[in-house]
Amino acid sequence: MKKEFEIISQIIQNNKRVLDIGCGDGTLMEYLKFNQQNDVRGLEPQKDLVQKCIAKGLSVIEGDAEKELIQFPDKSFDYAVLSQTLQAFLFPEKVLKQLLRIGKQTIVSIPNFGYWKVRLHLLFKGTMPLTKNLPNEWYNTPNLHMCTIQDFVNFCKETNIKIDRSLCLTNEKISEITNGNLLYKNIFSQLGIFLIK
Amino acid sequence: MPSLAGLFFCLKQKMNKKTKNIKKLIVNQSLELDCGKIIKNFPIAYETYGTLNKNKSNAILVFHALSGDQFVTNINPITKKEGWWANAVGPGKAIDTDKYFVICVNVLGGCMGSFGPKEINPDTNELFGTTFPVITIRDMVRAQIYLLEYLGIDKLLAITGGSMGGMQVLQFASLYPNKTYSAIPIACSASHSAQNIALNELGRQAIMADPNWNNGNYFKTTLSPDKGLAVARMAAHITYLSKQGLQEKFGRKLQDAESLKFSFDANFQIESYLRHQGTKFVDRFDANSYLYITRAMDYFDLEKQFNGNLSLAFKNTKSKFYVISFSSDWLYPTIENKEIVMALNACGANVGFVEIDSDKGHDSFLLEVPEFLKTLSEFLNSTYKEINNEKRI
Numbered sequence: 001m002k003k004e005f006e007i008i009s010q011i012i013q014n015n016k017r018v019l020d021i022g023c024g025d026g027t028l029m030e031y032l033k034f035n036q037q038n039d040v041r042g043l044e045p046q047k048d049l050v051q052k053c054i055a056k057g058l059s060v061i062e063g064d065a066e067k068e069l070i071q072f073p074d075k076s077f078d079y080a081v082l083s084q085t086l087q088a089f090l091f092p093e094k095v096l097k098q099l100l101r102i103g104k105q106t107i108v109s110i111p112n113f114g115y116w117k118v119r120l121h122l123l124f125k126g127t128m129p130l131t132k133n134l135p136n137e138w139y140n141t142p143n144l145h146m147c148t149i150q151d152f153v154n155f156c157k158e159t160n161i162k163i164d165r166s167l168c169l170t171n172e173k174i175s176e177i178t179n180g181n182l183l184y185k186n187i188f189s190q191l192g193i194f195l196i197k
Numbered sequence: 198m199p200s201l202a203g204l205f206f207c208l209k210q211k212m213n214k215k216t217k218n219i220k221k222l223i224v225n226q227s228l229e230l231d232c233g234k235i236i237k238n239f240p241i242a243y244e245t246y247g248t249l250n251k252n253k254s255n256a257i258l259v260f261h262a263l264s265g266d267q268f269v270t271n272i273n274p275i276t277k278k279e280g281w282w283a284n285a286v287g288p289g290k291a292i293d294t295d296k297y298f299v300i301c302v303n304v305l306g307g308c309m310g311s312f313g314p315k316e317i318n319p320d321t322n323e324l325f326g327t328t329f330p331v332i333t334i335r336d337m338v339r340a341q342i343y344l345l346e347y348l349g350i351d352k353l354l355a356i357t358g359g360s361m362g363g364m365q366v367l368q369f370a371s372l373y374p375n376k377t378y379s380a381i382p383i384a385c386s387a388s389h390s391a392q393n394i395a396l397n398e399l400g401r402q403a404i405m406a407d408p409n410w411n412n413g414n415y416f417k418t419t420l421s422p423d424k425g426l427a428v429a430r431m432a433a434h435i436t437y438l439s440k441q442g443l444q445e446k447f448g449r450k451l452q453d454a455e456s457l458k459f460s461f462d463a464n465f466q467i468e469s470y471l472r473h474q475g476t477k478f479v480d481r482f483d484a485n486s487y488l489y490i491t492r493a494m495d496y497f498d499l500e501k502q503f504n505g506n507l508s509l510a511f512k513n514t515k516s517k518f519y520v521i522s523f524s525s526d527w528l529y530p531t532i533e534n535k536e537i538v539m540a541l542n543a544c545g546a547n548v549g550f551v552e553i554d555s556d557k558g559h560d561s562f563l564l565e566v567p568e569f570l571k572t573l574s575e576f577l578n579s580t581y582k583e584i585n586n587e588k589r590i
Binding site: 013017041050052053054055056057058059062064075076 | 516517519535538539542544545547548549550551552553554568571572575576578579580582584
């Protein structure tokens with residue numbers, strides 16, 4: 001399992017109700033359910049991935065988060081998880097609001113567009129950045145709304161979202177983001193993981 | 198010329214002979230139907246496949262649809278045709294009878310041995326016909342509980358069924374929140390839409406317009422409303438297919454001819470196909486049963502049973518649900534299946550959902566649709582594994 005999922009699993013711990021939005025083939029859900037006895041549900045737009053999850057015994061609904069999240073009652077999950085998907089929505093702000101409504105707490109991870117390799121790529125090559133985390137060309141990328149760690153922190157401040165924890169990941173190494181190191185982390189982190197409410 | 202009474206006796210004997218070898222449970226408890234009538238000592242005909250395991254944790258109750266019966270797979274002993282869900286049920290199939298114990302009951306109102314309009318009213322010693330009480334999906338489901346009691350099964354591994362079978366799944370899960378580990382409603386709806394009712398009414402009117410129907414008393418004559426029932430079946434059959442599926446299979450292909458015949462014979466293959474479906478159906482189905490069962494479907498409104506809040510229907514459920522719909526099904530479209538999913542989510546139930554891509558319309562659940570059969574099999578597998586691990590602890 002990738003480091004990001006390890007971190008998310010550690011935050012969630014045991015016996016919680018979790019909704020994984022854009023759960024893919026259910027790797028995180030599987031770990032949360034079978035290793036940490038969480039009660040987990042998933043939402044995934046791709047049929048083949050939904051069926052993979054079902055085969056693993058996971059309860060996943062085929063559907064698009066931008067349309068389907070309204071059906072879940074307020075605070076019906078301890079955690080709503082959105083892993084590296086926020087940037088792919090047409091209206092990320094609306095999706096985020098739904099997550100905050102459904103989950104008592106929400107875990108959001110974002111690929112950091114402020115990462116130095118991304119910056120250098122644009123600066124020197126003059127083309128849209130391609131990195132390990134952002135492997136697609138501008139014309140076929142699912143990512144519509146890329147942002148940086150700094151952008152996300154600013155957004156939370158402006159919209160009164162409380163950040164309980166912020167972590168970042170660089171080459172499998174995890175560290176905390178603080179007010180003091182934000183500028184630095186925004187350059188040297190590939191991924192930001194936020195626990196918000 | 199034989200007297201009417203004598204003729205009736207003949208018919209009765211013929212029918213009894215036909216359904217003699219069917220497994221039947223005579224329920225001697227009384228059951229109050231939704232219409233208020235109380236029935237007792239009524240038969241429910243059923244069939245089982247596979248073997249019930251020691252801890253009785255491998256039983257799957259399959260509910261049949263409008264035109265189905267208890268003979269899910271193998272050769273139906275009455276019609277001599279393959280069972281209606283042979284694609285999904287059998288050794289090595291998605292619902293593997295080498296592994297699971299499959300039960301199916303002919304619904305109340307049916308015509309394959311269960312209490313229905315073709316049975317004899319003990320009070321009058323005549324066939325019921327249209328004096329049979331109007332039954333509901335809820336009545337059908339409640340009647341089947343007696344069989345589970347008789348078989349000594351406290352909790353099923355799964356309940357499943359498509360179309361009207363799916364409605365029974367929903368009703369069962371709502372009535373008995375702790376009697377099944379999992380529930381798989383397929384291509385169905387929690388309440389029959391105006392379009393569904395309209396199409397059923399079309400079928401009923403076709404039967405009633407046949408003079409041989411004789412207000413439902415055709416069993417007292419030598420005639421039966423075959424034409425009406427065949428037309429009902431033809432109309433219904435169109436609703437089970439998709440436009441694209443029909444176009445691909447038949448297009449404008451002609452039947453045994455190079456050019457148009459300039460007549461009202463079956464010029465086109467689709468006409469000939471539908472006529473064949475109609476005629477075939479008449480041989481195995483009772484017209485009055487068709488009226489009663491379609492009525493039960495029309496009356497089905499689980500939402501209304503819970504004052505307009507469908508999620509209350511599943512408030513206490515402990516079952517794990519897997520709702521499946523088909524992309525080209527316009528009779529019970531994905532949106533109606535999704536309403537079930539939404540209601541389940543609204544009450545925090547455990548639910549998965551997928552829409553299977555298929556151009557075969559509503560009938561997809563009966564046909565060889567590999568992606569559907571695969572996911573059905575995998576869901577059952579994982580559920581079975583989970584339960585049996587649980588029991589080991």
